[in-house]
Amino acid sequence: xxxxxxxxxxxxxVAAGIAALFMLAMSVSxxxxxxxxxxxxxxxxxxxxxxxxxxxPVSASGVLIGRVTDISYDLEGFEALVSMSxxxxxxxxxxDSSASILTSGLLGEQYxxxxxxxxEEFLVAGSExxxxxxxxxxxxxxxxxxxxxxxxx
Amino acid sequence: MLDSLLDQIQRLGRGTLTxxxxxxxxxxxxxxxxxxxxxxxxxxxxLIKQLxxxxxxxxxxxxxxxxxxxxVMALQAYYALVDFGAEDSxxxxxxxxxxxxxxxxxxxxxxxxxxxxALTAEIGLMKATEQLSGMEMMAVNPIERVVxxxxxxxxxxxxxxxxxxxxxxxxxxYLVAVELLGLDPGAFWSQAQAKVELYKDLGNGMIKSLVFxxxxxxxxxxxxxxxxxxxEGLGQATTRTVVYGSLAILILDFVLTALMFGK
Numbered sequence: 001x002x003x004x005x006x007x008x009x010x011x012x013x014v015a016a017g018i019a020a021l022f023m024l025a026m027s028v029s030x031x032x033x034x035x036x037x038x039x040x041x042x043x044x045x046x047x048x049x050x051x052x053x054x055x056x057p058v059s060a061s062g063v064l065i066g067r068v069t070d071i072s073y074d075l076e077g078f079e080a081l082v083s084m085s086x087x088x089x090x091x092x093x094x095x096d097s098s099a100s101i102l103t104s105g106l107l108g109e110q111y112x113x114x115x116x117x118x119x120e121e122f123l124v125a126g127s128e129x130x131x132x133x134x135x136x137x138x139x140x141x142x143x144x145x146x147x148x149x150x151x152x153x
Numbered sequence: 154m155l156d157s158l159l160d161q162i163q164r165l166g167r168g169t170l171t172x173x174x175x176x177x178x179x180x181x182x183x184x185x186x187x188x189x190x191x192x193x194x195x196x197x198x199x200l201i202k203q204l205x206x207x208x209x210x211x212x213x214x215x216x217x218x219x220x221x222x223x224x225v226m227a228l229q230a231y232y233a234l235v236d237f238g239a240e241d242s243x244x245x246x247x248x249x250x251x252x253x254x255x256x257x258x259x260x261x262x263x264x265x266x267x268x269x270x271a272l273t274a275e276i277g278l279m280k281a282t283e284q285l286s287g288m289e290m291m292a293v294n295p296i297e298r299v300v301x302x303x304x305x306x307x308x309x310x311x312x313x314x315x316x317x318x319x320x321x322x323x324x325x326x327y328l329v330a331v332e333l334l335g336l337d338p339g340a341f342w343s344q345a346q347a348k349v350e351l352y353k354d355l356g357n358g359m360i361k362s363l364v365f366x367x368x369x370x371x372x373x374x375x376x377x378x379x380x381x382x383x384x385e386g387l388g389q390a391t392t393r394t395v396v397y398g399s400l401a402i403l404i405l406d407f408v409l410t411a412l413m414f415g416k
Contacts, residue, residue, distance in 0.1 A: 003198070010204045013212060017313030020320035024355055028248050028323060028345045 039066050039085035040125035044099045049080045050110050050135025052101055057111040058084045065090045068112065084112060094119040100133035110135060179375045185296050186304050186374065192297035199302040207268045207303065208310035212317070214263055219318035222255055223247060223325030231334050240336060244345040247326035252349065252358045253414070256319035258406050261365035264311060265398035269373035272303050273394040276377030277387040285378075300378060304370045311366025312359050319358065357413045364405060369398045 049071065058066035066086035074081040086093075096117030103110050114129075123129070193200050230246040276299060279285050285295040323345075330336045349355070373394045380390035 003201075006205045007201055009209045010201050013204070013209045013310075014313060016212075017316050020313075020316040021355075021359075023320050024252065024316065024323070025351055027342060028252075028349050028355075 039087050040091065041069065041083050041085055042123050042125070042127050042129060043081060043083050044112070044129040044132050045074065045077060045079040045081055046099075046101060046132050046134045047079060048134040048137060049082060050101055050103075050137055052082065052110045052112070052135065056109065058086065058114060059111055060090070060093075060114040060116065065114070082112070091122065091124075093117075093123045095121045095123055095127065096131065097123065097129060098131035098133065099129045101135035103136070175379070178379060179371070182296075182375050182378060183371055186301050186371075189294065189297035189301035190305060192294070193302055193305065199298070200305055203302045203306035204310060207272070207306040208313060211264060211267045211310065211314060214267055215260060215314045215318050216321050218259060218263060219256075219321035220325040222259060222318075223251065223322030223327075224329045226250060226255070226322070227326035227329035227334075231330065231336075240334075241340040241344055243330045243334075243336060244326065244341040245348045247330070248323055248345045248349050249354060251319045251322045251326075252354045254406070254410070256315045256322065257358050257361040257365055258402060260315040260318045260362060261311065261369060261402045262399055264307075264314060264366070265369045265373070265402065266395055268307065268310070269369050269394045269398050270391045272307065272370070272373040273377040273380070273391045274387065276300065276303070276374060277380040277382070277390050280378065280380060281382040281384070281387055283382075296378075300374050304374050307370025307373065308363070308366045311369070312362045315358065315362035315365075353414075357409075360413075361406065361409050364409060365402050368401050368405060372398045372401065 052068060052071065054068055054071060056068045057064050058068060066084050068082055069085045070083040072081050073079075093114060094117040096119045098115045098117065100113050100115070101110055102113045117131075226247045227243055230243045231240055234240045234242055234246070276285075279295075279299060285299065288295045288298060327338075327341060330341055331338045376390040376394045376397075380386045
């Protein structure tokens with residue numbers, strides 16, 4: 001086999017490797033979707049965040065609009081303080097919008113759902129959502145159910 | 154009685170010392186190989202030729218293996234997940250296991266068997282037929298001329314082969330999941346995109362394959378260079394390349410996984 005053929009085949013080999021990496025990066029991993037890096041930050045307080053994690057999705061009507069960037073515990077109100085980064089193209093949420101922690105499917109991962117309000121003013125960077133609903137914790141629901149059953153009898 | 158006991162202890166000591174001295178020689182050899190990389194700047198043709206025999210000629214087995222591993226993964230994931238109505242997550246399972254584990258590990262195992270053993274046999278035979286000493290007589294550094302290009306070609310080829318393996322595996326999974334089992338193609342891709350992270354999964358898998366390529370190539374060229382220059386010694390060296398190479402891959406894989414994906 002002469003040098004030209006060998007070099008051609010090696011070139012094809014390297015090109016195939018780069019193409020494979022590119023395909024894996026673009027079509028399989030989450031490179032293309034919004035990563036929460038250049039959005040505006042809004043905050044919300046919850047009594048209980050359940051299984052919410054940093055990088056969990058934030059969605060409105062099921063559409064991904066941002067990601068959770070930080071979760072901390074506020075010692076003044078004894079509540080969880082969640083920061084989320086919202087894609088800047090969705091910048092007209094009314095200030096009385098509400099945030100609730102929802103679960104995708106019965107046992108799926110938890111995410112924040114934003115329900116738009118009706119005010120004329122909009123949420124801006126640093127705003128805080130006042131109306132929030134905590135995660136449903138399965139054990140608590142079962143506990144309440146058992147108590148109410150016990151009361152009936 | 155005492156003598157035979159002493160003999161046993163002596164044998165144990167000799168074995169330990171041999172192992173340690175081999176490890177020391179392997180490390181010194183690695184340094185020489187690093188120094189020898191400079192020779193390729195003036196003769197890149199040497200590297201191209203080795204990339205051909207180490208990388209291109211290993212491609213067929215990698216592509217076929219990747220295709221079937223992806224297809225089997227999709228089938229198994231489907232049978233396990235369909236009971237929970239979660240068969241749309243087949244792609245997540247296939248892609249994550251390919252990128253994180255199967256891609257780098259199976260590629261490296263096949264690479265050790267296909268390319269590593271060939272490297273050892275080639276260099277070992279050169280040693281047995283005194284071609285390496287011949288080069289030294291002609292003031293050609295055999296490490297620079299023979300070993301360094303082979304080593305570098307192995308290190309470069311492994312991540313490329315692993316990427317091709319994973320990509321072909323994903324396509325195999327797609328073939329089974331969408332064409333054979335009738336899952337929704339949109340859900341296949343979007344589920345994977347939602348769960349797979351570029352740096353954490355793809356990036357760490359590539360780092361793994363680079364480390365495996367380094368270790369397997371190192372073992373292969375060292376075993377060839379250090380072999381007993383007889384036909385028997387050559388056979389043992391080739392076997393050792395495959396055995397040590399495979400063990401090193403599996404052990405390192407555990408260590409790397411613990412480091413990368415642990416909290």
